[in-house]
Amino acid sequence: MEWSTVIFLGMGMFSLVMLITVIIFGTRKSSEMKALENMLAEKTKLLNSDTNALRKALIKSEEEKEQILHRLQNLEAIVTSEAWEFKKGGDDQRIQLDLHDDELQEMSDSDKAAKMAKQVR
Template sequence: MTYLTLLILSLGSLTALVLFGMIFYGIKNRKYMESLGENLDESTTVLKGDFKEIRRSLEGNEKQQERILKRLQNLETIVTSEAWDAIQAGEDENTIGLHLNDEEEEQPDAEEAARRIARKINR
């Protein structure tokens, strides 16, 4: 064999070795990237679930805040009215103009009672 043939065979072997190394590294890296992708998919699914729960909680808090604000407005109407001053002074219901019914069979909760009184005072 001549030196040229030997040189070509050694370069070919070296090139094949480099190619096999690149293929091996690519396969190893691909498996690593696939595992990262799977972990990312799982994390994304968990985060989507958490986000939905947070969103539902926020919507519930907004509804509760609206209820509290409405109740506060009713209580404010009651406390700032002239009728409230008359009630505190002990005046008669007829002079106040309130027509509160004593025949309530059900005991309303505090929010409903405040709403009813506020409606009657606004009349």
């Protein structure tokens, strides 16, 4: 065998080994990247569901805030009115703020406050 043939075959074998190494390395990296991609997809789904839950909680909180603010305004109107002072003072001239018994059973506290606020305004 000539030296050129031996060198050519040696270089060919070396190139083949390097090519196989690159393929194996690439396959491993590809599988690692797929695993990472799957993990990130799961985390993204969890984050999206958490974000949606927080949005719903925020909307509910805003609605509750509006209800509380409305009720507070009604209560402020009641306690700052002259009618409330007359009712608490026991004067004979007091304005009628009492609700009928059947109304009391049907209404919530916030509805009662709203009705009394309308009467004193």
